[in-house]
Amino acid sequence: MLDQVEKRICEIIDEHAQEIIGFGNDIWYHAETGFKEFRTSQKLAEGLEKLGLKPRTGIGLTGVKAYLKDPETTRGLNICLMGEMDALPLPTHPDAWSETGAAHACGHNAQMTGVYGAAIALTMPEIKEKINGNITFIGVPSEEFSSDTEYKMKLIHEGKIGCGGGKSEFLRLGELDDLDICVCHHTWETKYAIVLNDSGNGFVNKSVRFIGKAAHGTSAWQGIDAWEAASLSTAAINANREISPEKDYTRIHGVITKGGNAANVIADEVRMDFSVRAKTMPAVQRASYKVDRALKASAMAVGAGIDIETIAGYLPYIPSNNVTLLKGVLEDLSNGRPVEVIDSASDPMIHSPGSTDLGELTHLMPVVQFGTAGQAGTGHGADYRIVDENLYYVETAKIFAICGYRLLKDDAAAAKDLLNGFQPALTAEGYRKYLADNQKFEHMDPVPVPSFED
Numbered sequence: 001m002l003d004q005v006e007k008r009i010c011e012i013i014d015e016h017a018q019e020i021i022g023f024g025n026d027i028w029y030h031a032e033t034g035f036k037e038f039r040t041s042q043k044l045a046e047g048l049e050k051l052g053l054k055p056r057t058g059i060g061l062t063g064v065k066a067y068l069k070d071p072e073t074t075r076g077l078n079i080c081l082m083g084e085m086d087a088l089p090l091p092t093h094p095d096a097w098s099e100t101g102a103a104h105a106c107g108h109n110a111q112m113t114g115v116y117g118a119a120i121a122l123t124m125p126e127i128k129e130k131i132n133g134n135i136t137f138i139g140v141p142s143e144e145f146s147s148d149t150e151y152k153m154k155l156i157h158e159g160k161i162g163c164g165g166g167k168s169e170f171l172r173l174g175e176l177d178d179l180d181i182c183v184c185h186h187t188w189e190t191k192y193a194i195v196l197n198d199s200g201n202g203f204v205n206k207s208v209r210f211i212g213k214a215a216h217g218t219s220a221w222q223g224i225d226a227w228e229a230a231s232l233s234t235a236a237i238n239a240n241r242e243i244s245p246e247k248d249y250t251r252i253h254g255v256i257t258k259g260g261n262a263a264n265v266i267a268d269e270v271r272m273d274f275s276v277r278a279k280t281m282p283a284v285q286r287a288s289y290k291v292d293r294a295l296k297a298s299a300m301a302v303g304a305g306i307d308i309e310t311i312a313g314y315l316p317y318i319p320s321n322n323v324t325l326l327k328g329v330l331e332d333l334s335n336g337r338p339v340e341v342i343d344s345a346s347d348p349m350i351h352s353p354g355s356t357d358l359g360e361l362t363h364l365m366p367v368v369q370f371g372t373a374g375q376a377g378t379g380h381g382a383d384y385r386i387v388d389e390n391l392y393y394v395e396t397a398k399i400f401a402i403c404g405y406r407l408l409k410d411d412a413a414a415a416k417d418l419l420n421g422f423q424p425a426l427t428a429e430g431y432r433k434y435l436a437d438n439q440k441f442e443h444m445d446p447v448p449v450p451s452f453e454d
């Protein structure tokens with residue numbers, strides 16, 4: 001049951017519904033991809049500033065962080081309400097922003113709008129004084145590691161960021177070290193809302209460059225064909241799929257980001273990216289080893305050289321062993337609408353082959369993740385669209401706000417309950433070491449055929 005404060009939180013959010021929807025739609029029509037969310041983060045920071053907060057910006061290039069109360073003088077636990085800011089490169093989407101070619105076909109604009117809407121209620125003096133501890137509002141960059149990786153790898157090589165994922169980057173920078181629990185959201189195909197507690201795959205990212213030698217297309221023997229090596233590699237990787245145990249949930253997929261220069265020029269360079277995913281990090285390492293072997297063998301088969309740069313992607317998602325609080329919040333706000341639950345902790349057969357950098361957070365702190373409806377079409381597809389703005393934005397804001405408040409109410413009993421049952425799989429220091437340990441660069445020179453005189 002909602003208490004008086006929670007009822008008031010809902011009223012405040014309802015009173016601001018049009019403003020919240022306007023905020024969310026503005027982001028929808030101005031979508032930006034990972035580590036390029038400059039307009040989006042500015043909008044979030046300005047919104048939080050107007051509410052009297054002091055957001056810090058530019059964390060991991062575009063990240064935003066603001067405390068409800070001064071962390072120096074506030075005692076108690078610190079609950080984070082976190083929203084992702086990035087969109088997908090999808091110029092064929094009817095609402096793609098012409099300046100970026102990006103569209104919010106994964107619904108991340110609902111997340112940040114939910115965090116902003118929650119801040120509207122929680123910053124009201126009558127509510128703020130009832131918060132027993134602190135709340136931190138965060139907009140994180142780049143959840144979609146695998147899109148525009150060339151840009152992200154360039155930023156990494158320039159030392160501007162250290163990870164492809166925004167939450168990973170926040171962790172690397174120590175920006176999440178002062179949080180106790182994180183509340184997160186994703187839009188979901190459901191009727192109203194859902195507890196999202198399914199285990200998920202981890203992954204490593206590979207940037208691959210096959211190195212050939214240019215020659216006329218009709219005199220291929222004078223060159224080394226990087227394109228042939230790249231073509232072989234997809235077959236070689238496919239030949240390894242059957243030898244991945246089912247329990248590993250191995251998924252390997254790639255993209256050719258540069259296929260050569262012209263049809264009549266033997267390719268001196270072909271670039272590819274791969275996501276190599278599996279259920280556990282040892283399983284990711286096994287798959288990664290096989291992919292490296294297939295890539296090198298394909299290069300060797302035609303005498304091409306190769307660069308393989310592997311970097312940590314995301315860690316597997318460890319489900320929480322306690323979804324009581326979240327389930328209670330969703331039921332109390334449901335007004336009779338159905339609340340769904342995906343929970344790998346109670347049914348280990350449930351597992352998602354996808355990955356998110358929330359996986360990193362689940363190794364370090366309890367994560368409360370919910371989904372809300374309000375969209376239709378295909379996730380990551382050009383037909384993804386918002387069909388119920390209230391559910392998509394406003395209900396999301398309410399759930400964020402109530403979760404934050406309720407975790408801390410009654411001397412933070414629910415937060416303490418979550419924390420008591422939580423065993424971190426990694427420390428923040430351990431995470432930073434894992435990042436370093438999972439970086440690897442391999443190079444092989446091209447090997448032309450020696451000359452055998454006629």
Ligand SMILES: [Zn+2]
Nearest residue numbers: 105106144380
């Ligand atoms: Zn996505």
Ligand SMILES: [Zn+2]
Nearest residue numbers: 106108143186
């Ligand atoms: Zn997403």
